[in-house]
Amino acid sequence: MKKILLTVLMLSLFKTFALANEVNVFSARHYDSDIQLYEKFTAKTGIKVNIVSGKDKALQKRIIEEGAESKADLYITADAGRLGAFASKGMFQNSLTPAIKAAVPSNFRTSKWTGIAKRARIIYYSPERVNANDLNGMTYEGLADPKWKGKVVIRKSNNIYNQSLVASLIKNNGKKATTEWAKGIVANMARDPKGNDRAQILAVAAGEADLAVANTYYLALMLSGKKGAEQQAAAKKVLPFFPNQEDRGTHMNISGGGVLKNAPNPDNAKKLLEFLLTKEAQEHIVNNTFEYPMIDGVEPHPLVKQMGLGFKQDLNTKVANYEKNQAVALEVMLSAKWK
Amino acid sequence: MGKKINIWYFSSFLISIAVAIPIVTVFSSFFEATGNYSSILKNTFLYDYILNSLLLLIGVLILTFVIGVGCAYLVSFYTFPGVNFFKWALILSFAVPAYIYAYSLTAFFENYGTAFSILKNLFGEGNYNSFIPKFDGMMGAVISISFSLFGYVYVLTRASFHYQSQNLIELGKNLGFSKKKSFFKIILPSARPAIVAGLSLVAMETLSDFGSVSFFGISTLTTGIYNAWISFDDLTLANRLSFYLLIFILGLFVLENLSRKKAQYHTPSKGGVKSKTLIKLKGLKSFFAFKFCATIFFISFLFPVLQMLYWTIIFPKHLTDLNLIELFSNTILLVFLSSIVLISLAFISNYGNRVSRSKFLEVLTTFSISGYAIPGIILAVAFITFISWFDSNIVNFFGFKSIKSIFIGSIVGLVTVYFVRFYSLASNGLKSGYLKINYSIDESAYLLGYSKFKTFKNIHIPYLKNSMFLIGILLSIEIIKELPITLIMRPFNFETFATTAYVFASQDLLEAAAAPSLFLVLIASFFILITSKYILKD
Numbered sequence: 001m002k003k004i005l006l007t008v009l010m011l012s013l014f015k016t017f018a019l020a021n022e023v024n025v026f027s028a029r030h031y032d033s034d035i036q037l038y039e040k041f042t043a044k045t046g047i048k049v050n051i052v053s054g055k056d057k058a059l060q061k062r063i064i065e066e067g068a069e070s071k072a073d074l075y076i077t078a079d080a081g082r083l084g085a086f087a088s089k090g091m092f093q094n095s096l097t098p099a100i101k102a103a104v105p106s107n108f109r110t111s112k113w114t115g116i117a118k119r120a121r122i123i124y125y126s127p128e129r130v131n132a133n134d135l136n137g138m139t140y141e142g143l144a145d146p147k148w149k150g151k152v153v154i155r156k157s158n159n160i161y162n163q164s165l166v167a168s169l170i171k172n173n174g175k176k177a178t179t180e181w182a183k184g185i186v187a188n189m190a191r192d193p194k195g196n197d198r199a200q201i202l203a204v205a206a207g208e209a210d211l212a213v214a215n216t217y218y219l220a221l222m223l224s225g226k227k228g229a230e231q232q233a234a235a236k237k238v239l240p241f242f243p244n245q246e247d248r249g250t251h252m253n254i255s256g257g258g259v260l261k262n263a264p265n266p267d268n269a270k271k272l273l274e275f276l277l278t279k280e281a282q283e284h285i286v287n288n289t290f291e292y293p294m295i296d297g298v299e300p301h302p303l304v305k306q307m308g309l310g311f312k313q314d315l316n317t318k319v320a321n322y323e324k325n326q327a328v329a330l331e332v333m334l335s336a337k338w339k
Numbered sequence: 340m341g342k343k344i345n346i347w348y349f350s351s352f353l354i355s356i357a358v359a360i361p362i363v364t365v366f367s368s369f370f371e372a373t374g375n376y377s378s379i380l381k382n383t384f385l386y387d388y389i390l391n392s393l394l395l396l397i398g399v400l401i402l403t404f405v406i407g408v409g410c411a412y413l414v415s416f417y418t419f420p421g422v423n424f425f426k427w428a429l430i431l432s433f434a435v436p437a438y439i440y441a442y443s444l445t446a447f448f449e450n451y452g453t454a455f456s457i458l459k460n461l462f463g464e465g466n467y468n469s470f471i472p473k474f475d476g477m478m479g480a481v482i483s484i485s486f487s488l489f490g491y492v493y494v495l496t497r498a499s500f501h502y503q504s505q506n507l508i509e510l511g512k513n514l515g516f517s518k519k520k521s522f523f524k525i526i527l528p529s530a531r532p533a534i535v536a537g538l539s540l541v542a543m544e545t546l547s548d549f550g551s552v553s554f555f556g557i558s559t560l561t562t563g564i565y566n567a568w569i570s571f572d573d574l575t576l577a578n579r580l581s582f583y584l585l586i587f588i589l590g591l592f593v594l595e596n597l598s599r600k601k602a603q604y605h606t607p608s609k610g611g612v613k614s615k616t617l618i619k620l621k622g623l624k625s626f627f628a629f630k631f632c633a634t635i636f637f638i639s640f641l642f643p644v645l646q647m648l649y650w651t652i653i654f655p656k657h658l659t660d661l662n663l664i665e666l667f668s669n670t671i672l673l674v675f676l677s678s679i680v681l682i683s684l685a686f687i688s689n690y691g692n693r694v695s696r697s698k699f700l701e702v703l704t705t706f707s708i709s710g711y712a713i714p715g716i717i718l719a720v721a722f723i724t725f726i727s728w729f730d731s732n733i734v735n736f737f738g739f740k741s742i743k744s745i746f747i748g749s750i751v752g753l754v755t756v757y758f759v760r761f762y763s764l765a766s767n768g769l770k771s772g773y774l775k776i777n778y779s780i781d782e783s784a785y786l787l788g789y790s791k792f793k794t795f796k797n798i799h800i801p802y803l804k805n806s807m808f809l810i811g812i813l814l815s816i817e818i819i820k821e822l823p824i825t826l827i828m829r830p831f832n833f834e835t836f837a838t839t840a841y842v843f844a845s846q847d848l849l850e851a852a853a854a855p856s857l858f859l860v861l862i863a864s865f866f867i868l869i870t871s872k873y874i875l876k877d
Contacts, residue, residue, distance in 0.1 A: 024831060030842045030845065030846070031846060032660070032842075032843075032851070050831035050832050051831060051832055052748070052829065052830075052831055052832075052833075053826075053838070053842055054826040054827055055716070055823075055826060055827070056569070057568060057569045058716055058719070058720065058823070058826065058827040059827070061574075061720050061723065061724075061827075062723055062747060062748070062827055065723045065724060065726070065727035065743075065747065066727075066743055066744075066747055066748070067727065067731075067743070069741050069743040069744055069747075071744075071748070071831070085572065156556055158562065158565070158566050158569070158570055163570065192476075192556075193556065194475060194476060194555070194556035195449075195475070195556065196847050197847070198847055199449065199450075202449065202450040202451055203450065205450065205451065206450035206451065206468040206469070207466075207468070207469070208450070208468075218847070221847070226848075226850075227850065228456075228653065228654075228850070230451040230452070230455060230456050230459075231451055233451070234450070234451040326570065327570060327571050327572070330566065330570045330571070331375075331379050334379055334380075334383045334384065335379070335382070335383060337383065339384070339556075339558055
């Protein structure tokens with residue numbers, strides 16, 4: 001037994017001493033398709049990609065406590081607020097290279113991290129029960145209108161996408177107005193918040209509610225048939241609506257990454273970021289995850305295009321600001337009794 | 340006291356201290372400042388969270404008690420069609436973690452889920468969504484947790500019934516008791532340590548559960564813990580809330596201990612276990628016994644397995660994409676290493692407590708194992724925090740090389756945290772085995788000139804072989820299913836079936852999570868099968 005224990009101990013030690021041409025990725029965004037991308041990167045550059053996937057805050061805590069001993073080079077996660085929060089702790093180094101700067105619009109990056117793909121958080125409605133005219137000029141703010149009483153489904157307040165959305169509302173309308181708004185939303189809820197984004201869309205399809213708030217890629221995922229024939233059929237009973245087209249535009253969020261302060265292989269990490277922003281990689285991402293591309297010159301997946309392309313994105317509310325208001329956003333939602 | 344006693348005492352002391360490290364780290368949060376979430380929490384959902392935690396706990400305890408003790412009683416004292424099958428088949432429920440049960444339950448009953456597909460294929464198009472019951476929210480959580488945890492109560496109670504054998508039913512008969520009266524007045528009270536051990540494990544896992552609770556979106560205290568840490572970046576408050584949870588569990592233990600008072604639960608040293616003559620059930624009674632066990636077996640095991648199998652068949656790509664050999668060897672490596680470490684240390688500590696008969700050690704052990712009630716992820720984070728603190732304050736002070744990479748992101752670290760996490764399982768299990776060895780046996784051994792070590796090696800270990808195997812299975816299964824600790828502690832490129840299932844499930848690809856989940860359940864089932872034969876032999 002001792003021998004086995006020793007061998008394992010040695011192996012785990014050796015693993016950390018192995019100084020290969022590699023890049024170590026901590027990822028809270030774990031699509032299978034990302035793994036294929038990393039393989040492509042290795043094939044191109046000879047740099048091996050090592051991965052630990054996990055939950056956002058837990059990974060962050062591990063990186064922080066590992067400190068100077070940390071092997072992590074690149075941190076990847078979904079949601080701009082999470083990236084911002086980690087950056088505010090000083091955990092990233094300057095991640096940008098000229099290539100990244102050139103590829104990514106300034107609204108979707110800071111000097112510490114960059115977006116890799118985009119998603120919008122939009123409204124879904126039942127064309128059977130909601131007249132398209134009623135949605136004319138519809139906004140996130142309008143979801144709190146009493147005329148939608150008992151008709152809205154949305155996730156719980158501790159969902160990070162909701163927190164970013166509400167953070168953007170606080171940024172634009174202030175805390176007080178947003179608190180009133182949150183109370184209006186709670187009053188309009190068709191049921192206590194439960195389930196993931198897809199469950200909200202399904203609730204509209206099943207007639208439990210008329211309006212749902214969810215990210216764009218969930219509908220495309222269902223329409224693609226990857227979730228089975230039943231869900232594909234259900235998705236067709238629901239239509240997407242891009243809110244706030246007459247003012248600031250639809251709320252955008254990103255998944256993205258940054259090079260870590262104590263990265264042992266910062267150059268390789270930057271190379272990987274650059275690779276993820278190439279046309280080849282972006283095409284791979286959008287066709288597998290149904291997100292929007294981060295760079296120009298790449299088309300989204302046909303199913304995403306079909307949902308509507310020329311919509312106005314909110315480019316005034318910088319995604320880098322979500323972090324500052326996320327905790328306030330949850331406070332606002334909780335005080336409105338948003339479960 | 341001789342020197343040898345001191346060694347046992349000391350080892351037991353050290354083990355308890357090691358297990359207590361995360362608890363102490365969590366406790367240290369009371370000396371740090373917290374943010375403003377505590378006041379927000381108090382003004383909003385604190386009482387809802389507490390109420391929901393209690394509701395969940397009570398629901399799960401009642402359900403696991405009824406199912407666990409009910410099944411154990413039926414298969415231990417009676418024969419009816421299928422009884423030998425149910426004896427081990429009911430343990431299979433262990434193979435299904437609560438989060439996988441939750442996935443299956445949702446997939447089957449959700450809008451446009453499997454139930455919808457079945458109805459559509461049978462009766463054609465229709466608006467079935469509103470007729471299909473939705474097992475979500477509190478109901479879903481209670482069901483998922485209960486059916487994946489009742490095995491604790493079942494296994495421990497059955498083992499206890501097994502040793503009681505027929506003596507007690509005969510005793511009841513001699514006293515003129517009916518079966519019902521025998522059950523409530525004699526059998527149930529005598530199995531109490533086992534039942535309580537089972538229920539306390541269930542209670543701790545329930546209160547520390549986050550996977551299924553968050554999946555069903557019910558707001559319990561763990562929601563508060565997570566909100567504090569994840570949304571308000573207030574780990575201090577998260578730790579404090581975890582500690583309150585732990586105090587609550589400790590309170591339950593103390594209450595139970597007090598109510599048990601000085602009752603001792605030893606089997607008679609003479610006579611040992613009598614061979615059983617089981618009571619044969621006939622007619623309707625036999626049918627109900629069969630139906631009860633069959634229903635429990637179906638709901639707890641067949642239902643989730645069939646749901647996952649259904650997905651795997653519909654989406655075979657997710658199966659062929661898996662690197663089965665690697666996932667398998669990683670999973671088995673962790674199971675193997677951790678079980679050995681845990682059982683050895685639990686043995687040493689239990690024996691130390693026994694020979695020293697120290698009240699202080701007893702209390703310390705009880706305190707340290709209550710760490711089981713701390714959510715796995717908080718425990719892992721506490722461990723990482725401790726290693727980091729120890730490294731920069733002690734290791735660094737003496738000028739040694741940093742120990743961080745040995746304990747964080749390595750197999751060694753992973754096994755260490757498993758040890759802390761599952762120590763109560765190993766220790767409690769052995770303890771209830773030890774309670775059945777009368778002290779007079781030890782004393783006879785000493786009279787025969789056996790040393791403490793020889794008594795341990797030649798008498799206790801063989802005597803407790805059954806308990807050991809039982810604990811070995813329980814530990815293996817727990818480790819196969821374990822998720823939050825594995826996620827945060829594991830090295831690069833190291834995946835198990837549980838982490839693979841999580842990665843898919845977190846992208847809302849439950850269909851893809853089905854294949855690794857299915858394998859997880861099959862491996863765990865295999866463990867149960869090979870060892871159940873051994874357990875059932877005697």
